[in-house]
Amino acid sequence: MSILPKPTLLNVVIVSPALAAANNGNWQTAQRYARLLRAFCRVRIVQRWDGSESDDVMIALHARRSYESIAQWHVRHGTRGLIVVLTGTDLYRDIQSDPQAQQSLRWAHTLVVLQSEGVQAVPESFQAKTVVAFQSTTTRQTLRKTPRYLRAIMVGHLRPEKSPRTFFQAARQLASHGDIQLQHVGGEHDPELAQLAHQTAAECPNYVFLGARSHEATRRLIQRAHVLVHPSVMEGGAHVVMEAICSGVPVVASRIPGNEGMLGHDYAGFFPTEDAAALAEVLLRLRRDASFYAQLMAQCALRAPLFAPAREQERLITIVQQSFLS
Known part of the structure; x- marks a missing residue:
């Protein structure tokens, strides 16, 4: 430099x-x-x-x-x-x-x-x-994660652009998999989506809606997760993607230009936009296939210097x- x-x-x-x-x-x-x-x-x-x-x-x-x-x-x-x-x-x-x-x-x-x-x-x-x-963002220590379950976190306010419905639907498809936990941080900006978030939390024990949190608290939650899920349909360059990468947390993201520009075209952790079944399959693969998880970790580590x-x-x-x- x-x-x-x-x-x-x-x-x-x-x-x-x-x-x-x-x-x-x-x-x-x-x-x-x-x-x-x-x-x-x-x-x-x-x-x-x-x-x-x-x-x-x-x-x-x-x-x-x-x-x-x-x-x-x-x-x-x-x-x-x-x-x-x-x-x-x-x-x-x-x-x-x-x-x-x-x-x-x-x-x-x-x-x-x-x-x-x-x-x-x-x-x-x-x-x-x-x-x-x-x-850019600060680098945080990569924490050791429990092998007992996979904790996936979505960070995004309840707005259509963030596609929280995809996350809700994936939670329902993974409801029988007690070893995959889904957390969601975000403000209740859209009343209909807020209602769906609370309904999903009530009906799916693997999904927890945490609501709005401070930036520092959100970064700590990302740091403790196994993977960040970023299902947006529209992004200019999401803060949470780089914050996860710089905390040693791999990302699973919708294949939209804003995410490709952050993660690279050849990133292995993409899923088709608004495809909840595909998202659920990627999370299942991460839980079952340690080599896949290691691949995403390595790819994210290569992107970290950009931020x-x-x-x-x-x-x-x-x-x-x-x-x-x-």
């Missing part, structure tokens, strides 16, 4: 549609960006830009939801210093049809995607100004400097 020169001290404003109370991916990204940039910049996080004349660079999370701040910045500064970070709903939904999200793409100096497949989802005319910046904080910090500083100077 090269040693970064001390850049000109810039004032950076991070616009995040979600703040600390939401405890979601946008907030985790905003908080981490601020921490990584503060060694080189003055940084603040806002939900909506206040028009401060002292700001040199804006990092806007979400092309559609941060549109008003992006538009206000463009009126004052044009494209200079305007960085737009594209989320999963941006990449795989909003920029296809939403006029405001599309306008944000035009105005941005730099577009940032969070995994290697993200560039291909950006319209071709904007790919030249699109860069990949893998997110190193120093790597993300260097990438972010370069992006910030270039957006302001060019």
Whole structure:
């Protein structure tokens, strides 16, 4: 890793549609960006830009939801210093049809995607100004796991994009397998899905719905699990995937571009999107086949260096400097 020169001290404003109370991916990204940039910049996080004349660079999370701040910045500064970070709903939904999200793409100096497949989802005319910046997390000790059962954890709020129904259905298919335990962490954002979660917990003794937990508590739960299950139908680059990998916990994930960009095309732990039977089969194989579990562990270990904080910090500083100077 090269040693970064001390850049000109810039004032950076991070616009995040979600703040600390939401405890979601946008907030985790905003908080981490601020921490990584503060060694080189003055940084603040806002939900909506206040028009401060002292700001040199804006990092806007979400092309559609941060549109008003992006538009206000463009009126004052044009494209200079305007960085737009594209989320999963941006990449795989909003920029296809939403006029405001599309306008944000035009105005941005730099577009940032969070995994290697993200560039291909950006319209071709904007790919030249699109860069990949893998997110990062701290490494945690790999804990020894009991051989008496397989504990699989899903971390995802109850939202359709996270496909919790796939996890509920897999729990029902595995109900007769007492040696496979399923835990679920997530806030009750959708009332219908919340009802299904509680119903599944009442009817399937192998499924436990833990509800919303703090980020630290969630990381400890991931660390103690044998495997993370990530069944989303739409992701820009999930925090929980890298947090599992950097805790020595392998991942079983839906085969969508956002997960392939995090785990690699040849990863052996994918299952077809929204296919609960296939997910159940993968978990059964992990329980029965130690060599398969070891394969996923080894593949995840090879991806771990992508999520190193120093790597993300260097990438972010370069992006910030270039957006302001060019």
